[in-house]
Amino acid sequence: MERTAVKLDYSLQEQQLAIFAKALGHPVRIQILKILSEQACCFNGDLTEIIPLAQSTISQHLKSLKDAGLIQGKIMPPKIRYCLNKEAWSEAQQLFESLFKNHIS
Amino acid sequence: MERTAVKLDYSLQEQQLAIFAKALGHPVRIQILKILSEQACCFNGDLTEIIPLAQSTISQHLKSLKDAGLIQGKIMPPKIRYCLNKEAWSEAQQLFESLFKNHIS
DNA sequence: AGCGTATATCGTAAAAGTACGATAGACAAA
DNA sequence: TTTGTCTATCGTACTTTTACGATATACGCT
Numbered sequence: 001m002e003r004t005a006v007k008l009d010y011s012l013q014e015q016q017l018a019i020f021a022k023a024l025g026h027p028v029r030i031q032i033l034k035i036l037s038e039q040a041c042c043f044n045g046d047l048t049e050i051i052p053l054a055q056s057t058i059s060q061h062l063k064s065l066k067d068a069g070l071i072q073g074k075i076m077p078p079k080i081r082y083c084l085n086k087e088a089w090s091e092a093q094q095l096f097e098s099l100f101k102n103h104i105s
Numbered sequence: 106m107e108r109t110a111v112k113l114d115y116s117l118q119e120q121q122l123a124i125f126a127k128a129l130g131h132p133v134r135i136q137i138l139k140i141l142s143e144q145a146c147c148f149n150g151d152l153t154e155i156i157p158l159a160q161s162t163i164s165q166h167l168k169s170l171k172d173a174g175l176i177q178g179k180i181m182p183p184k185i186r187y188c189l190n191k192e193a194w195s196e197a198q199q200l201f202e203s204l205f206k207n208h209i210s
Numbered sequence: 211a212g213c214g215t216a217t218a219t220c221g222t223a224a225a226a227g228t229a230c231g232a233t234a235g236a237c238a239a240a
Numbered sequence: 241t242t243t244g245t246c247t248a249t250c251g252t253a254c255t256t257t258t259a260c261g262a263t264a265t266a267c268g269c270t
Contacts, residue, residue, distance in 0.1 A: 014135045022130030024204075026228085027123040034119070034204065045247065057229050059248060064227090077237060078246055093205040099129075099139065100198040131258085150217065162259050164218060169257090182267060183216055 013095060020092040023068035028053065029061050036071060036084045044079040118200060125197040128173035133158065134166050141176060141189045149184040 024030060028051060035047070045062075048055050062082060065071045069088040073080045129135060133156060140152070150167075153160050167187060170176045174193040178185045 014132050014139070018130055018132040018135050021126045021128075021135070023126075025123055025127030025130045027120050028228095030119045030123050030126070030204070037204070053228095054230055055247075056231075056249080060228075063248085073247095075236085075247095078244095080247065089205070096201045096205070099135070099142070100194070100201070158258095159260055160217075161219080161261075165258075168218085178217095180217095180266085183214095185217065 016091070017095040017099060019068050020070065020088075020095065023065055023070055026061065026064075028058075029065055032058075032061060032065065033070065033084070036082060037089070044076070044081050121196070122200045122204060124173050125175065125193075125200065128170055128175055131166065131169075133163075134170055137166060137170065138175065138189070141187060142194070149181070149186050 024033070031051065032047060035050070045055070045058065047058050047062075051058055062071065062073070066073065069085055070092065071082050072085045073082045129138070136156065137152060140155070150160070150163065152163050152167075156163055167176065167178070171178065174190055175197065176187050177190050178187050
């Protein structure tokens, strides 16, 4: 009678949720995502005018979000339009929902 | 006609959300929270038997969660019982919900 | 008082994150 | 072709995170 089963579910879902959560774990990135999700489907890097950080820093935050899969960038010549990745966004929504859903009373 | 108002709302909500998200940004902490939210309201550090990490490391993760306000520990003599902080948990739930709620189509 | 258990904290090392300025790349327009 | 604009990437510095073993603290029990 082993207890192998006990820690089997270090599931992909938990890992994916951690990846999404990590990407959300900085106020600037929250702000960017809020802008992308509310204001318009797409946006570009005049985030520089809204967010008081160096352009390179913002670019790094965008990269984090892209690496986590939450946003996508489309080259629209002089600029680049960033959009939410709606599939990933929905997936994140579901994962967070189900994390919070089943808690007792 | 200034544009001061534009970046006024680096709101507390965004910061709080980032704090919660950061706390959720590691699979081990997700796992701990899942255990605390599903299995029983409270739990103690025999997490050590479930999670294949050093006791001190797990203690650090618990500290992260405590610092973020998501859990509380009650001393129950030989051991310590960790519980979800339900208020914070609900707050987190609401903040994530409202982040994901308003996205276009 | 001394022992054992449970947990936190310290010290440390390696890795990752955050921010900046400077530079490089792509591409439209002149 | 050259110029200008927009963005990514590089190099760097500093901080934070993650993990470990070792040690300290708290407390019930003998």
